[in-house]
């Protein structure tokens with residue numbers, strides 16, 4: 001094969017050289033043709049030889065088309081587009097298989113007649129052997145784009161033709177066929193070859209995507225604006241990160257052949273664990289990532305997780321393996337699959353059928369939830385999923401979809417809390433061409449229409465702006481959607497699943513949620529338990545470990561297991577997953593996860609929560625030996641005396657250092673915190689609302705000193721969800737502050753930026769930061785609030801803000817020095 005450096009020509013041959021070969025006026029081209037003529041002469045052909053016109057028998061033709069069906073169906077739309085470019089130029093567009101036999105043709109009527117005379121018809125073979133030097137046959141031998149013009153043809157009868165052909169390769173570099181434009185030699189145009197090459201590459205990319213649609217596909221390019229274009233690189237990986245295949249643009253960017261790439265994984269090529277990529281792309285509207293290739297080049301990348309990625313949690317290692325096998329088989333070529341492959345695929349589909357059961361890991365509350373859901377699946381009953389953050393609401397919604405008769409239709413998730421209020425409407429309902437300034441030229445379909453036929457998952461429905469709730473209600477009741485700027489209502493047929501961690505009843509009382517919508521959504525409401533209340537945590541741990549370490553069984557050391565069982569897991573299963581993911585990497589091949597493999601912030605949280613006895617008796621029950629004290633130390637920011645923690649074995653509270661935070665009043669003008677001298681850790685007295693609300697807002701909301709941090713609270717008391725609200729209000733307010741409140745120009749700017757694609761979005765990000773003016777203050781305020789919220793626990797504050805602990809230390813030191 002030939003388009004890779006160690007295998008052939010197309011990639012190793014610089015583009016300038018290729019252009020010389022295909023330009024009939026250059027010496028390089030003449031040499032190329034001389035070589036081809038020599039081959040023909042050596043095979044016994046003579047220039048005066050007659051062409052074989054015998055049309056192919058009907059059944060032979062049928063078999064030929066069936067054998068090459070995937071290539072033909074992928075290529076046909078591109079052939080049609082290509083033909084539109086060359087129509088009325090006495091030309092035809094041809095597609096052949098790997099032997100040079102024509103399997104599809106589109107042509108100008110006047111030229112078709114002439115073409116028949118030289119056997120340019122379906123079923124005819126245009127290999128060099130049978131038709132002498134010609135673009136199709138020669139391109140197959142040289143595995144290079146080829147122009148054979150007029151006299152270049154070996155056979156006299158073909159010399160009235162001009163042909164421009166480009167080979168098409170499968171994702172592993174094996175030639176599948178040739179795309180060609182052939183016409184009367186007087187109609188020759190240099191641009192024809194460019195069109196043919198580009199179309200061949202588009203066909204290859206399309207074949208690549210359809211061959212690996214179950215795998216994780218990463219698309220990338222050094223220039224972000226080229227994402228989505230024909231020159232973007234695309235590489236496919238298994239769920240465990242194993243390299244499967246790459247298109248030729250990817251091989252050029254990697255600077256490696258497919259054989260060399262097979263020794264690589266996603267992380268060795270992109271410097272990031274595949275699990276982090278999956279996490280990023282499972283979020284709503286993920287941004288493209290800037291990744292660093294193994295060769296130091298930075299690329300803008302985006303990924304599609306395919307069904308493998310989407311169902312990663314349902315398939316565990318078993319599913320991952322079966323997909324690896326499937327994909328591994330594909331690497332051998334994309335031609336017909338064997339029966340064992342088909343049965344593998346059946347197995348894979350069957351696993352899909354058991355998604356809900358998969359989530360039933362032994363907790364009686366979850367079992368009841370699954371039982372109830374099983375009864376309504378497939379019926380037109382809206383489902384509302386309740387539960388704290390990270391309890392698996394989205395996973396459950398996906399499982400409901402997977403088990404429903406709509407499983408082959410789209411599952412579209414929208415996080416109502418993560419989209420700015422001004423954009424939710426267009427994101428959900430779509431908009432028409434020119435609906436507003438900056439809207440995309442061709443309009444946008446919107447998530448509701450994207451989910452048509454399938455399931456729409458509205459996460460954080462409690463955060464949907466009240467103004468849009470009426471429109472959503474109309475969609476649910478009348479089953480039609482009207483895009484922005486359109487007069488037309490489009491019928492939709494979908495199942496809606498909603499989720500929230502908020503109390504919708506409270507929101508109704510506060511006038512923030514429509515009661516009619518509540519009842520419309522509230523067909524069956526189920527509540528997922530918090531992880532600390534689940535009886536199956538060990539099974540969940542085992543499952544996560546299977547996913548994170550598919551090739552090596554891993555387990556927790558007994559003291560770690562005990563700690564995990566006793567912990568109150570404020571971030572629920574998401575937090576557990578992230579901790580285990582880091583621990584698996586830290587264990588570095590060791591099959592047992594020990595204390596020292598756990599991240600520092602887990603140590604901090606563990607101690608912080610235990611010292612507050614958030615789980616009564618947990619510390620006493622737990623036979624945990626703590627890790628080295630040193631590992632728990634964090635620098636003292638204030639030199640305050642540290643509070644104590646319980647001794648694991650005795651239940652006493654030995655004096656050890658633990659992080660204590662205090663800020664100088666100058667940071668924000670707030671009163672300095674009380675000096676902390678003894679346990680329990682003293683909370684700051686502060687006003688949660690002060691940065692978030694306007695002058696008329698209720699000013700003071702004080703947290704009681706004894707309120708346990710991040711602990712489950714009965715409704716109405718300050719709790720994790722209170723904390724979430726505070727932070728989301730902070731973000732909202734910050735957003736409004738930045739962009740000027742009600743009639744902010746941001747809406748328009750954001751729309752315009754979006755319409756300009758990735759670059760626009762980036763520019764928007766940059767300009768929004770510029771607009772800020774006082775970024776320092778905002779950052780400091782956010783840090784201070786987070787620290788207050790977390791009672792000085794720097795790690796927890798860092799986690800809340802999504803920044804590193806070092807950033808917090810640095811910022812505070814800077815402020816103290818200022």
Ligand SMILES: Nc1ncnc2c1ncn2[C@@H]1O[C@H](COP(=O)(O)OP(=O)(O)OP(=O)(O)O)[C@@H](O)[C@H]1O
Pocket residue numbers: 313359387388389390391392393394395396459501540543544573574575577
């Ligand atoms: N039963 C489970 N087994 C293994 N992992 C799970 C399970 N349920 C959830 N997870 C993990 O927990 C993470 C959080 O799940 P998910 O996003 O569904 O939670 P959520 O309740 O929708 O969170 P949020 O309310 O913050 O959107 C997932 O990324 C997944 O890794």
